[in-house]
Structures are given as C-alpha cells and as structure tokens.
Amino acid sequence: MPSSVPAAPQPAEPVSPVSVTEGAVEHSVDFIRPHLRAHAATHVALYAGVQINGAPHLGTGVLQTAAFLLAEAARDRLGVDAELRFGALDNAPCQTRLCPRTGTLYTRSYHHAAGPDRILELVKRFYSGLFDALSAMTGVPYTVETYTRQQRTPAFREEFLASLAQWDRLRFTLAPSSGHVPISFPCPRCGWLQKHGENTELLAFDGSRARFTAVCLDHGRHEAEVGPRGDAYVGLTTLHRNVVKERLAAREAALPVIVKGADWAAGCRLLDEAHLCFPGGRPPARFLTPVVLSASGAKLSKSLMRQGKAELSPDTPPWMLDATRWEGTTQEYASTLHRLVSLMLSAPEHFERGYTTAEVVRLLGRTGSGPRG
Template identity: 75%
Template sequence: MSSPVPHDPEPPIPAALVSPVNVTAGAVEHSVDVVRPRLRARPSRRVALYAGVQINGAPHLGTDVMQTAAFLLARSARDRLGVRPALRFGALDNAPHDTRVCPRTGTTYTRSYHHALGPARIEELVKRFYGGLFDALTALTGVPYTVETYTRQQRTPAFREEFLASLGQWERLRWTLAPSSGQVPVSVPCPECGWLQKSGEHTELLDADGRRARFAALCLDHGRYETDVRPDGQGWLGLSTLHRNLVKERLADRDEALPVVVKGADWAAGCRLLDEAFLCFPDSRPPARVFTPVVLSASGAKLSKSLMREGGAALSPDTPPWMLDATRWPGTPEGYAALLHRLVSLMLSEPRHFERGYTTSEIARLIAGPG
C-alpha cells in the first residue's frame, strides 16, 4: 500500500500586524536600506549576503525565518539598490558531535561533525535540512545561493591569513572578544583521532608569525601533539564563536562584492564585541549587518535547540510540531517555502514589523489569518 502524497495547507491570509514604533522610524523605509550608506562609500555592482546554516539537528522556525529573510533581503537589494545579489551560506560542520570528559581533570573533549561524519555525510545533512527549502526560495525570489562548509572555508589561504593576522593583534584582541577574562580558546584537533579540548585548556601557542602558527595540545587518548597552522591549509582550526565570526567577516571584506552579514537579532549584543574587535586592526571596519526577527517561546526566550533539548522552551499549546522541527512539515518543501515567503514578506513590509521578535503563538495567528 503506497503512502499518501503530502499536501500543503491552504495559503495563509495576511492578518493584521501591530508593532510599536521603533528608533529607525522616519529614517529607514525598508530594512535593506541600511546597506545604502556602505554602497555610497564603496560603490559596487554586486552585494554578497552571508548567513549561517547549523547542521547539528533539524532547523526550527526561527532558523528558517532568518534564512528566508536573507533571500528576501537579497531580492530587495536588487530591486531597491540596483545591485546583483548572491547568498552565501556557511554550513557549520564544526559543532560538537560527540563529547567526552576526562575523569581525572574534568576537561571536556569534543569531536566535530566534520571529524565524526566526514564530508559526504555532511553534504547529505545540508541537503536534507536545507536543500529543498533553499531551492524553492531561489525559485520564488530569483536569488542564487551557495553553501560552503566551515571546514572547506577554514582551509583557504585567505582564511588562514586572517587568522594569523588576528594572532598578531592578540594581546589587545583577546580582551575585546572575551572582556571578562581575556581567555579566547583556539583548539586544534588531535591528528590521529580528531578529538580536541573544547575550551583549549592545555592548548599552547608555541610561536607565530604571518606565515605560520605552531600549537601544542593534549589528547585524552594520544597524549601531547603539535600542529602547524599555515596558509596552505595544513591543520584544522577550532575557533570560539566570536573569533570565528571576526575572521569570517574580515575575510568577506576581501571580496569584490560588498559584504552584508545577515544574523538573527539575538546576535546584536555579540556584534558589539565584534565591532570593538575590528578596532584592533588599522583601517578596518565591520561589514554592513542586517538583523532578522527572532522567534520566541511563551517565556520570551528565543527558540533554540538547547532550550528544546533541556525542556526549557516553555512553548504554548498552539505551537505545531513543524515550528520546532522543520522536517515535520506536513507538506512539500515548496509549500513550506511559500508559507515562509508570505510570512517574512509581511514582516518586511515595514521596518517596525521586521525589527522585533515574534512568539510562536503570534506566528500561528498570522498564519491562520483573520478570524
């Protein structure tokens, strides 16, 4: 007996959306207009929008709202600013896949998705979680996209050069990336097994210059080892979130296309520290950034995999399963993309609707339409 063909729900009817007046009222007509000053300062016919793709589990609605917003912002950049847009998604295969704790010292060791699964299975995960949605959004918006894993990106000479440049500013930089402690771990995996110390407690920078950095670290199974990090791609880098984003944003600025970073609004506080970090480099400035709406639980906390795993998301009873796990959408990828397209288009209809958060209950109301 064949399985029934999934069908998509009826298209939602746009509901009334009420948002407070925000601080950009009167200055910004459309959220993509914040890119215009950068285009005037650095004229370009092309704009590249950068966003991240987590592969450590199925995406929730908040993740897919951000990515849909990236497509719609790219289209708006084309239509309002007269540029040729492209979307570049970074697939984060550096997230921990396995965790171990040393019984003697309590040190946490992790193995990344890349080291645990390998490139072929990483590609399968990206395709499973995002391939259908991204292809459908490209069909709806006419905006092309590419996906590059962190592993592939961190092997490039340009990424390594930016990392080595950050070590050259380290004494000042580490206090901007970690102002409470000045401790910013750099982790290098054991060449035999791929495990690394999560917080780099026993990782030591032996020497560094613009051409190479040599690290010594400790493996739980194989003892002490040394690793060279060079522009030729040797070695694998495990960087903290802010350090990694600093390197990636400086790398993006090398492109001929004007870089625009798209992040959820929960990133705003972290970007204050990134902006401070940019000041450590002469004649350097952070890229244009656009912050997208976050999806919130009933408690006001944004949806996150960790909260859902720990049972602390405080979700309202009207939250459908697919909002927590996009793979549980009852219809087709094209239907899901169409729903997100309509929903995020409504958010983008005015900056005050875009520059805010939405509970799962409010999104359920918007999808249901009036009445």
C-alpha cells in the first residue's frame, strides 16, 4: 500500500457573521469609491494618528498595518495614487498634577516634558522600523508629522479660528451633554496647562485673531494670542482637535481618508455632525479598522493595562501588549502583522468586527513571542 502523505496544515481563517454590507461591498476599500467619483480624485492620502505615550500594543499595530494595506488596495483596486500621513500625537499627557486648593488637574505634554529631540527618538523607536518595513512590502510611501509642528502652521490656526466662529453650534455637537469643550494653553514658562480649561477665557475674537487668558499652577495668569502666525501652543480636546485636523486635510489636493479604530464609531458620529456646522462643510471619507479585544470584550487599552483591568486571556503573548517584547526582527514583526491584517481584509465581514487576543493567537497559529520589533 502506498504510504499516506500528511496534508499540509491549512492557515486559520476568521469565522465572521454576515455583514450588513453583503452584496453592496466586495472589498472594504470600496467604501471610498463614491468619494473618489464625487471629487474626480486621482490621488488619496490616508491619515492616521500615532500616540507618543509608550510602547504600542497589538491594536495599534493592526490599525497602522491596515492603513498601509488599504492604501495599497486603493492604488491597485481603484487605480489612484495613495500615500499615508501619520500624525504623531506628542501632545498626549506625560505628567499630571492637582492643585491642592481646588483639585484642578494640570498636565504637561510629552512635547513640553521631553522636548522635540526625545519625541523624534520615540517615533523612531516605536514606529519607524515597522513603517519602513510595511512601506517596502506595500510600495506605499508615508510621512510622520507631530501635532506640535502641525498646530504651528497658519492653516491649522485658520481652521481653529473658523471653529470659534461656529462655536455656539459646534460646542454642543462636540459635547452634547454639556456644551463644554475645553481649550487650553500651556504656560509659556513651564509648559503646564489646565487639562479641562476651567479658567481659560476668550477675551477678544474678530474672526482672524483670538486672545485668551489662562492660568498656570505655578506662574498664575497668562495670555495667549492666536492668529495665522504666532507662538501660542493651542491645546484642544480630542474631538475638537480632530475636526480641525480633518478640515485642514480637506485643503490638500489629495482626497483625505481618515483611518481610525472601530472604537471611534461613536466619536466619528459627532465629528461628522460637527463638519455640518460649517458653511458648506461635509464629513470626510473614513475607514474604521478592527479593534483587538481582551477576554472581557474591552479593547486593548494602555490605561486599562496600567490599572490591571485588561482581563486578558492566559494565552495572550506578551508582545501583543508591548511590541518591544517581540523577539526577532522588525521585518518578521511586520510580516506577521501583514499576514494577520490581510486575513481581516480578505472579506468585508472579517474587517467589520473585533478580534480577541485569543482569536488572534488562533489565526496566527502560535502562542509564544514572535520576532522582536
């Protein structure tokens, strides 16, 4: 009898419920096709954020890899030039203090606490190697720009001032429960600011220039003037900052496409409504990428992991929580993410869902640490 030859192991595939877009969408990149037709666009720029506040976890890697693969698909499937623009959020809080008298929370950003040279080191350490590898694999170019640099540009400041002109409508769109949307200005002497802007006041605004007063815990009251040019550092809440940045992206020749994790769905609803507060405003094209979930169903979160509340399954490899614990080469790390996200993009129903760390382990077919990135 001929000896039997064992069959080669088949790669694991996602098992996903039927998508509500079945029959309408063949590939997730097709969601931007109507925008391309409406704008007669031949060039797209995908925008995604990069948090500069510690080592990235797997959820961050999935979003970034998805951005590269979606840009590649836009180029190959839709026939447009595509590039990636990553925003390095160096405005994330690095240090916090409480006023002992009032309990007011003050923060200092990574930019103000660490300085621009250290920020560039963090970007290089956590992201540059992965981005270079994914760029080589997909042929998609990318750039990285810090929030600090972006908020200094005249165009950003013009869009911020435009938001003030629509403030009565905009503030209840960005904060429906209260209408309170803090604007904060770091102390020019030490960089500390009131996180919730309790004592920030708008003193004057003429449409092209605004003058504010703010309070520093150590140095007292200070003023900040925001015009098309100037040194004042503009600190905005997450939603306010995003609507300003998205309107800024709409000024570019390339069609802007915003890439965020699916946990942003509720926030994007508010952002889309915020765009309609502006004369002629329209929401941008968006991609929402799969989130990676803990055993409890909550997405991987740096804050929950720091608090010990992530409730991770026992088979979660350490590198899924901290990319620097991946053993091996950056190229192998990028290849693993490429393989994983390619599975997610193989059908819309696989892309329109979340994945627990246990399911990712099953899809990748291993439980140990992978190559070091």
